[in-house]
Amino acid sequence: MRIKRVPTKSEGNPLFPLPPDYETLTPDGQRQARVNACRQWLVPTKDPSDKALRFVSSVLFFDHWYLFPDEEDDFNPMFYDEDPVPIPDGHLGIYKEWANARASITIAPRGFAKSNCIRKAILMQMMTRPGYSFIYATSTNDNAKQTGQILKTQFTENARIHEDWMPEFRGSGRYRQRVVSEVAVLDVTSWMTRNMTLEHLPRCRFSGPTWTTCCSRWSCPW
Numbered sequence: 400m401r402i403k404r405v406p407t408k409s410e411g412n413p414l415f416p417l418p419p420d421y422e423t424l425t426p427d428g429q430r431q432a433r434v435n436a437c438r439q440w441l442v443p444t445k446d447p448s449d450k451a452l453r454f455v456s457s458v459l460f461f462d463h464w465y466l467f468p469d470e471e472d473d474f475n476p477m478f479y480d481e482d483p484v485p486i487p488d489g490h491l492g493i494y495k496e497w498a499n500a501r502a503s504i505t506i507a508p509r510g511f512a513k514s515n516c517i518r519k520a521i522l523m524q525m526m527t528r529p530g531y532s533f534i535y536a537t538s539t540n541d542n543a544k545q546t547g548q549i550l551k552t553q554f555t556e557n558a559r560i561h562e563d564w565m566p567e568f569r570g571s572g573r574y575r576q577r578v579v580s581e582v583a584v585l586d587v588t589s590w591m592t593r594n595m596t597l598e599h600l601p602r603c604r605f606s607g608p609t610w611t612t613c614c615s616r617w618s619c620p621w
Contacts, residue, residue, distance in 0.1 A: 400431055400567060402438045407452060416456040430563050436460045438527045440498065447499045454498035455491055461523040462486070465559050476557045478549065479515070490516045518546060522553055525583035526564055532584045540589050547587040 406412040412419045416436035424432060440454040467483050468475040489507065493516060496503045507513050521533050537543050553560060 400434060402441050403435055404442045405435065405439055407449075416453070416460050430566070433460075433464060433563055434527075434567060437523060440523075441528060451495035451498040455494045457527070458494055458520055458523050459486065461526075462519050465557060465563075466519060466522075466553075474559060476553060476559070478519075478553060487512070494520065514542070514546060518550060521585065522550060525585065526560065529583045533586070535585065535587045537587075537589050543587040543589040547585070550585060 403418075405416050405418050407415045414421050416439040418424075418432050418435075421429060421432050437457050437460060440450075440457040442453055444450050444453070462483075466476055466478040468479070489511060493505050496505065497520070517535070521535070525533070535543065535546055537546070
């Protein structure tokens with residue numbers, strides 16, 4: 400599905416990043432609208448403010464629809480250990496910086512929920528633009544393993560992700576070949592691994608029509 404630019408709230412669309420007619424669409428039309436909402440960060444724009452707005456909006460929508468528990472729909476993706484709270488302004492600032500910078504450094508204190516800030520952005524980018532590769536480096540093996548497992552679980556167990564995104568990677572011929580060749584890979588590592596041992600850590604690969612996972616950085620089956 401091609402990415403369609405969605406008008407923003409300042410342009411008269413209160414549902415942004417969803418389209419203004421979302422409620423009147425068919426079930427599959429709404430599915431496509433949700434996919435497109437997560438891809439608004441990929442809309443070409445030369446305006447840094449618009450670019451930041453679209454990246455933040457894509458992450459927030461992805462977070463609320465795919466990662467928040469929904470009791471009415473009996474949906475709990477188990478991304479959060481506790482009930483989610485409103486996203487801190489500091490996280491929004493980080494996302495705005497990422498939207499407009501090829502490289503950036505952010506220093507934040509303990510308790511800033513840095514891991515969740517990074518995890519949800521990684522998930523959104525891996526889903527919406529196959530071809531992205533990430534290296535998540537942290538201080539300890541336990542932290543690295545936890546992040547690898549949390550992200551892998553979302554690819555393999557999250558019902559809403561499967562329902563909305565699997566149809567995007569079905570097809571035949573040229574389209575399928577292109578998608579399969581553009582995989583998104585996540586490697587997790589730690590200071591302990593790099594400096595002390597080569598302990599096996601989780602690796603997650605999203606490869607078009609299927610989600611493939613492996614528990615070893617060094618001997619993957621693909």
